[in-house]
Amino acid sequence: MHWLNWVIVAVYIAYVVIDGLRRTKNTTNIEGYFLASRSLPWWAVGLSVMATQLSAVTLIGTTGQGATDGMRFVQFYFGLPIAMVILGVTIVPFLHAAKVFTAYEFLERRFDAKTRSLTSFLFLLSRGMSCGAIISAPAVVFSAIFGWPLLYSVALIGVPTVAYTMIGGVQAVTWADVKQMVVIVAALFAIVVTLLVQLPVTPMEALQVAGATGRLDVFDFRFSLTETYTFWSGILGGTFLMLSYFGTDQSQVQRYLTAKSVDEARSSLLMSAYWKIPLQALVLLVGVLIFVFYLFTKPPLLFNPAHERAVASAAPAEWADLQLRYDVATQIRQQATDTYVLKDYPADIPGIEGIARESFVESVNDAEAVRTEALALAGKVTGENTRDVNYITPTFVLDQLPLGLAGLFIAALLAAAMSSIAAELNSLATATVIDFYRRWAKPVATDAHYLRVSKVATAGWGIFACVVATYAATLGSLIEVVNRFGSFFYGSILGVFMLAMLKRPTALGAFVGLISGMGAVAAVSVYAPQISFLWHNVVGAVTVVVVGSVLSLFGGRAAATA
Amino acid sequence: MAAEQPLKSRGRTTGGGVASSHRAAREGQFDDLETPAIRALDDDEARPEAPPLKVAEGSFRVMSETTYFRRTLVRVLIVQALTLMVLGWLHWTFGR
Numbered sequence: 031m032h033w034l035n036w037v038i039v040a041v042y043i044a045y046v047v048i049d050g051l052r053r054t055k056n057t058t059n060i061e062g063y064f065l066a067s068r069s070l071p072w073w074a075v076g077l078s079v080m081a082t083q084l085s086a087v088t089l090i091g092t093t094g095q096g097a098t099d100g101m102r103f104v105q106f107y108f109g110l111p112i113a114m115v116i117l118g119v120t121i122v123p124f125l126h127a128a129k130v131f132t133a134y135e136f137l138e139r140r141f142d143a144k145t146r147s148l149t150s151f152l153f154l155l156s157r158g159m160s161c162g163a164i165i166s167a168p169a170v171v172f173s174a175i176f177g178w179p180l181l182y183s184v185a186l187i188g189v190p191t192v193a194y195t196m197i198g199g200v201q202a203v204t205w206a207d208v209k210q211m212v213v214i215v216a217a218l219f220a221i222v223v224t225l226l227v228q229l230p231v232t233p234m235e236a237l238q239v240a241g242a243t244g245r246l247d248v249f250d251f252r253f254s255l256t257e258t259y260t261f262w263s264g265i266l267g268g269t270f271l272m273l274s275y276f277g278t279d280q281s282q283v284q285r286y287l288t289a290k291s292v293d294e295a296r297s298s299l300l301m302s303a304y305w306k307i308p309l310q311a312l313v314l315l316v317g318v319l320i321f322v323f324y325l326f327t328k329p330p331l332l333f334n335p336a337h338e339r340a341v342a343s344a345a346p347a348e349w350a351d352l353q354l355r356y357d358v359a360t361q362i363r364q365q366a367t368d369t370y371v372l373k374d375y376p377a378d379i380p381g382i383e384g385i386a387r388e389s390f391v392e393s394v395n396d397a398e399a400v401r402t403e404a405l406a407l408a409g410k411v412t413g414e415n416t417r418d419v420n421y422i423t424p425t426f427v428l429d430q431l432p433l434g435l436a437g438l439f440i441a442a443l444l445a446a447a448m449s450s451i452a453a454e455l456n457s458l459a460t461a462t463v464i465d466f467y468r469r470w471a472k473p474v475a476t477d478a479h480y481l482r483v484s485k486v487a488t489a490g491w492g493i494f495a496c497v498v499a500t501y502a503a504t505l506g507s508l509i510e511v512v513n514r515f516g517s518f519f520y521g522s523i524l525g526v527f528m529l530a531m532l533k534r535p536t537a538l539g540a541f542v543g544l545i546s547g548m549g550a551v552a553a554v555s556v557y558a559p560q561i562s563f564l565w566h567n568v569v570g571a572v573t574v575v576v577v578g579s580v581l582s583l584f585g586g587r588a589a590a591t592a
Numbered sequence: 593m594a595a596e597q598p599l600k601s602r603g604r605t606t607g608g609g610v611a612s613s614h615r616a617a618r619e620g621q622f623d624d625l626e627t628p629a630i631r632a633l634d635d636d637e638a639r640p641e642a643p644p645l646k647v648a649e650g651s652f653r654v655m656s657e658t659t660y661f662r663r664t665l666v667r668v669l670i671v672q673a674l675t676l677m678v679l680g681w682l683h684w685t686f687g688r
Contacts, residue, residue, distance in 0.1 A: 101679070101682065101683075104679065108672075111668045111669075111671070111672045112668075114668065115661065115664050115668050118661075118664060119657045119660060119661045119664075123657075237682065237686045238686055240686065241682075241685070241686025241688065242686075242688070244687070244688050246683060246686040246687045247683060247687040247688055248680070248682055248683040248687070249679070249680070249683050296664075300664065300668070303668045303671075304671050307672065307675050308675055311675070311678075311679060
């Protein structure tokens with residue numbers, strides 16, 4: 031990469047860290063450190079909520095998914111706006127008025143300490159792991175592309191983030207998120223503009239080409255429990271997932287607990303309700319346009335340069351053969367694309383357009399078949415997962431973007447990673463200190479003491495996440511890894527909060543319901559692995575509510591009889 | 593059944609007898625009185641637009657949440673419908 035791009039990246043990192051370190055206002059007590067003394071405006075909180083979700087996984091994984099699989103992933107978010115409205119009238123006013131630090135603290139007031147501790151522990155477990163996966167995604171890509179040891183890449187992302195989060199607390203996290211969101215959106219638009227300028231066809235023709243390969247098939251109306259990305263799983267399963275994520279996950283709850291009032295907290299969530307789906311569609315569309323770009327420009331056979339080097343040196347003859355076949359396949363594909371798009375065929379032959387379209391689609395499939403063989407060979411040689419979805423966008427950026435914009439994209443990638451990690455480290459430290467240290471270990475101490483412990487906890491979770499990041503690299507598609515970690519617990523925790531808002535449920539009912547919910551999800555995962563993980567949230571939440579309500583009913587009658 | 597229950601508010605109050613009566617009406621304690629004014633309490637459309645119900649610090653009932661829910665849901669659904677229209681245009685115009 032050109033030195034000017036590195037200067038942009040260095041300036042960005044320095045700016046975020048220095049600005050974060052300056053934002054220590056109101057951080058002399060734990061309410062200031064963890065909740066900014068409940069003083070932040072809705073728009074800053076709203077941007078922080080969006081930046082927290084928009085991780086580096088989104089920028090490289092989702093764009094890659096757009097390039098290989100098309101737009102259908104956007105269905106995953108269809109439940110989000112509905113979930114935000116429901117949360118605005120249920121959990122948000124509950125938690126804001128209760129003046130709690132963590133969502134789980136509320137559960138002790140409603141039920142008992144063990145329910146609070148268990149839900150908080152599950153949050154720490156799932157978020158601690160996913161935080162590692164979020165660092166790992168860009169770190170692995172940086173290592174492969176720039177040839178750095180993985181540890182260096184993890185340190186590049188982890189060290190500055192831990193520094194400003196530890197010193198500045200939630201104020202630093204939120205205001206850094208605001209700037210990071212601006213950088214991310216600017217980088218996305220820069221890529222779209224570059225693509226539209228560099229494509230040799232008009233935008234409508236580009237969409238026509240992408241559509242012929244099924245990459246613009248946005249909706250899938252089949253009702254299937256095994257397909258993850260369908261309209262119905264997005265609306266139903268997605269609503270439960272988003273209710274769980276935004277309503278019970280401390281990394282999100284803590285964002286809107288920093289808002290000035292209930293109305294500002296609600297408004298911050300509504301920002302996501304309005305903008306999340308269009309933003310995700312834009313991210314996927316970037317991937318789709320990159321796919322179209324590579325129809326006219328020969329792409330590498332393997333997008334992961336580390337795997338390419340490994341295969342070329344370990345199996346040179348097979349690699350050369352695959353390269354040759356891929357050259358031929360991409361040339362045929364380019365000709366077929368030109369013919370289809372430019373309508374370079376006699377128009378008077380009936381059905382000729384359909385034939386040109388089929389011929390184009392066939393040529394795309396043929397080139398993909400050679401790539402699949404190359405990926406299999408890379409897997410055999412390296413023994414690693416060789417899915418290279420996460421490398422498509424970075425390869426395009428570094429090879430094709432003009433000077434300066436590549437630096438902006440790398441800065442945006444770091445911004446996306448940092449914003450998500452910072453929010454999670456901050457919330458992990460909050461749950462550790464408030465739900466465990468202050469609750470069980472040292473209930474009475476000065477604010478200065480808790481503040482010191484909070485900073486140590488932030489640093490500790492940062493180190494833990496970096497260690498996890500070095501091992502999470504081989505866990506497969508990183509998007510699904512993050513969602514899978516959460517899906518085992520999210521639905522069940524949502525179920526407990528649903529019980530908390532009803533009058534009858536008892537502490538015993540809630541606790542046993544929670545255990546049953548997780549057991550039900552585990553059973554579904556083991557005995558019906560074909561069922562998509564999105565439905566696990568529904569299974570978990572419904573089981574907790576049913577078991578908790580029934581137990582509470584019988585428990586209440588038994589108490590009344592006694 | 594309703595007549596046996598005392599007409600008092602439970603939990604935190606929103607201040608004053610009006611709010612207590614409002615809650616009591618929602619809980620069905622006035623069901624057998626059947627006056628138009630009482631029936632209107634359950635009917636947001638029939639009730640004249642009132643300012644949001646300001647409540648004491650710490651209370652969970654912040655405002656007329658049914659109204660807030662309806663209005664926000666309508667706004668969000670309109671925006672989502674517009675988004676889906678754009679996505680639908682991509683799907684049905686260019687998709688397979």
